[in-house]
Amino acid sequence: DAGVIQSPRHEVTEMGQEVTLRCKPISGHNSLFWYRQTMMRGLELLIYFNNNVPIDDSGMPEDRFSAKMPNASFSTLKIQPSEPRDSAVYFCASSTGLAGAYNEQFFGPGTRLTVL
Amino acid sequence: AQSVAQPEDQVNVAEGNPLTVKCTYSVSGNPYLFWYVQYPNRGLQFLLKYITGDNLVKGSYGFEAEFNKSQTSFHLKKPSALVSDSALYFCAVRDGNRDDKIIFGKGTRLHILP
Numbered sequence: 290d291a292g293v294i295q296s297p298r299h300e301v302t303e304m305g306q307e308v309t310l311r312c313k314p315i316s317g318h319n320s321l322f323w324y325r326q327t328m329m330r331g332l333e334l335l336i337y338f339n340n341n342v343p344i345d346d347s348g349m350p351e352d353r354f355s356a357k358m359p360n361a362s363f364s365t366l367k368i369q370p371s372e373p374r375d376s377a378v379y380f381c382a383s384s385t386g387l388a389g390a391y392n393e394q395f396f397g398p399g400t401r402l403t404v405l
Numbered sequence: 406a407q408s409v410a411q412p413e414d415q416v417n418v419a420e421g422n423p424l425t426v427k428c429t430y431s432v433s434g435n436p437y438l439f440w441y442v443q444y445p446n447r448g449l450q451f452l453l454k455y456i457t458g459d460n461l462v463k464g465s466y467g468f469e470a471e472f473n474k475s476q477t478s479f480h481l482k483k484p485s486a487l488v489s490d491s492a493l494y495f496c497a498v499r500d501g502n503r504d505d506k507i508i509f510g511k512g513t514r515l516h517i518l519p
Contacts, residue, residue, distance in 0.1 A: 293448070331511045332449075332495065345506055380448050391437045391456045391501065396448030 291315075293397035295381050301403045307369040310400045313362055314383030322394060323356055323366050324380040332380075338364065371404045378402070407432040409498040411510040418486045419518050426481040426513045428496030435501040438479040440470055443493040443512070452494075455479060456501070466490070486517045 294313040302308055314321050323335040336346040338358045346356070353372070358364040368375055378401050382394040408431045418424040430436055437456055441449040453464025460472045470481045481494060496510040 332509045334506055334509075337506060382448070391454065391499070393439060393451035393454060394449075394507070396441075396450070398446075398448050 293381055293383055293395055295379075295397035295400050297400060298398060299401045299403075301405065302371055303405050304372055305370045306404075307367065308371045308375075308402060308404075310366040310368075310379050310381075310402070312364045312366070312381030312397060314364070314381070315395055316362070318383035318385050318395070319361070320384045320386060320394075321358060321364050322382040322384075323364070324382065324396075325377045326380060326399070327377045335366070368402075371402075373404045376402055376404050407498055407500045407508055409496050409508050409510040411494075411496055411513045413513050414511075415514045415516065417516045417518060420488055421485050424483050424486045424490070424515065424517070426494050426496075426515060428479045428481065428510060429477050430479060430496075430498040431477060432498060432500040436472075436477075436479075437499040437501045437507075438470075438472060439497040439499075439507070440464065440468070440479075440481050441495045441497065441509075442466075443495065445492075449495060452481070488517045488519050491515055491517045 296311045320339050322337040325333045335348045336356045341358045356366045378399045380399045382396045384392045384394045386392045410429045439454045440452040443449045453462050455462045455472045463469045468483050493512045493514050495512045497507050499507040
């Protein structure tokens with residue numbers, strides 16, 4: 290089992306550029322979560338999908354952020370345009386059940402984003 | 406609204422001593438409670454969970470947690486700490502009676518001193 294796969298692992302970009310983060314959930318999992326982790330704000334849930342449908346995107350900071358899940362094995366988180374305050378580690382996680390229910394989430398290794 | 410609190414930013418314990426990492430929660434319905442651990446430059450890993458049943462839950466790496474409904478707490482414990490237990494620990498809660506998302510605490514950094 291490869292676990293949750295995220296790419297790239299590190300991304301350095303300049304302010305104003307578009308950034309796309311990618312995630313492949315564990316096969317058979319039907320819930321997918323995007324989180325952002327910073328020292329100041331801790332771990333924040335940005336959005337989650339169930340059966341490829343966005344259920345709650347209330348954590349998405351602003352319109353510059355968008356997420357898609359075109360199929361059960363792939364999701365993207367896009368930031369356009371990026372800003373220095375977007376610098377963080379972005380995690381993708383997956384689980385079985387509706388919105389994770391009482392099932393544990395499996396986290397990917399994260400993407401460390403630095404916006405200069 | 407549901408919430409979870411980890412009152413200690415950091416906990417220091419000597420190797421071989423028992424450790425406790427504290428967590429309190431607030432939900433309107435029945436709580437689903439979780440502990441996760443994060444090692445440096447890694448994603449979170451699931452340790453254990455309480456859904457229903459016995460108040461004492463055993464998990465990975467020798468960790469356990471006790472659900473205390475009257476004190477609305479779910480403290481993480483281990484009888485004898487290892488240096489390798491040094492990491493960031495997150496408590497999380499979800500209201501089992503509502504279709505709400507899981508909420509993570511701020512995390513507690515555990516330092517095990519050799």
